[in-house]
Amino acid sequence: MRLYHNPRCSKSRQAFSLLESKGIEFEDYRYLDNGILSDDFEVLLALDGIIRTNDLEPGTLFNPQNKKELQILLTINPKLLQRPVLIHDGKAIIGRPPEEILTLLHDI
Numbered sequence: 001m002r003l004y005h006n007p008r009c010s011k012s013r014q015a016f017s018l019l020e021s022k023g024i025e026f027e028d029y030r031y032l033d034n035g036i037l038s039d040d041f042e043v044l045l046a047l048d049g050i051i052r053t054n055d056l057e058p059g060t061l062f063n064p065q066n067k068k069e070l071q072i073l074l075t076i077n078p079k080l081l082q083r084p085v086l087i088h089d090g091k092a093i094i095g096r097p098p099e100e101i102l103t104l105l106h107d108i
Contacts, residue, residue: 002027002040003101004085012084014098019086024105026086031078041071043092044085050094052080 003019003026006012019026029037036044044050045067051074056062062069074081084095088104095101 001025001086001088002029002037004029004031004036004040004044004081004083004087006030006032006083009083011096011098015084015086015095015101018098018101022102022105031081031083036074036078036081040087040092041067041074043087043090044074044081045070047082047085047092047094050074050082050085052082055080 001024003012003016005016005028007016007030016028051062051064051070062073064070082094082096084098084101085092086095086101086104091104093100093104
């Protein structure tokens, strides 16, 4: 289980704390430092709203249906990844609100 985490983001910190408070083991993945793992792109790009459009440079155009284009955009600029994102058992969910991440954990 991997949490794409930005410690400067309040929602991301809340998701981190929520997992810790429930005693759930997870990888604290700092994507701004390490980039996005290539193995995770398929599941991440399946999520609606995975791009933080408010953080796009003015005039940046992209097709949200074009997964290759999204992958390039996130590879070049990982700060555009919505956060926090929890990946578990080949599924992912955006933690907005942070409690949303718990929907992936019903079997734990």
